[in-house]
Amino acid sequence: MNGNEVAAGVPTPEAVLLAKLRAGDEAAFAALVDGLNCRLQALAATFTSSPALAEDIVQETWLGVIRGLDGFEGRSSLRTWIFSILIRRARTLAAREARRAGVVSANGAAPDQEEWDLGRGRVGLWEAAPEPWTLDTPEQVVQGLEALEIVRTALDGLPESQRQVVLLRDVEDVPASDICNILDLTETNMRVLLHRGRARIRRALDLYLREGTRPATAHTPVQETR
């Protein structure tokens, strides 16, 4: 039995969808594309600053999905499987593009702020002790469109590997173990990248909520070592 079947023999909604996709149900496929396309675009954009290349990556991903549908074993959710195809395609295409353009990777470049790491305590997280945000309820942040815009901009500005982990874990709610598999990260590395990314988002919100400062608009993804 795989993850798309249940013991009682009643297929899960995902198993039903998969059966439709394998049977050539165009409406089901179109709905899948419409539901996921811009999210794939966001993930593809973490690998390249070129919108055209990001579109190529997404298109190649869907072609990979079409080819691989019959072989999909359901060991992860359909969505996680599609994300994993995208990441493989993105790595290949982005590397090819970088070679063609003669881009020298900026790996090892000094980060724009000190990075947190395990055992470093507050270094890289805060300089002065965090002060509470003056909110009646924390949920006010989530409800405020402007604050969400701050979060989006901060997310877009994260170094690429942090952005990939935060996008998959927090925005897309992909299980942590699946993220380790599809990004080829150890559990520890994934946790460190996640905390670094979350800490930068918190910092942006902190600046905005306490000082009204907005982060600079999204810049070219920062290349960095993993």
Add this chain to the structure above:
Amino acid sequence: MNCKEALDVVSEALDETLEESARREFLEHMDRCSACRTYVEQIRVSVQALKSLPKSGRPNGRRAEIIEAYRKKFR
């Protein structure tokens, strides 16, 4: 648990994947340390905000090509 140890496991604590004894020590530290408590609460709100980001966006310009490729597979 001290500040360093607590800050090492913030993500696990928020994901509720800490083992029981570590979870207890983490919560005890949060009770004692207002800086860590404030920080973790703000990380929690930040994660909630990330989860609330709208997932819609501009449509992909190649949608028709993608659907056509699917159609071809079943011809």
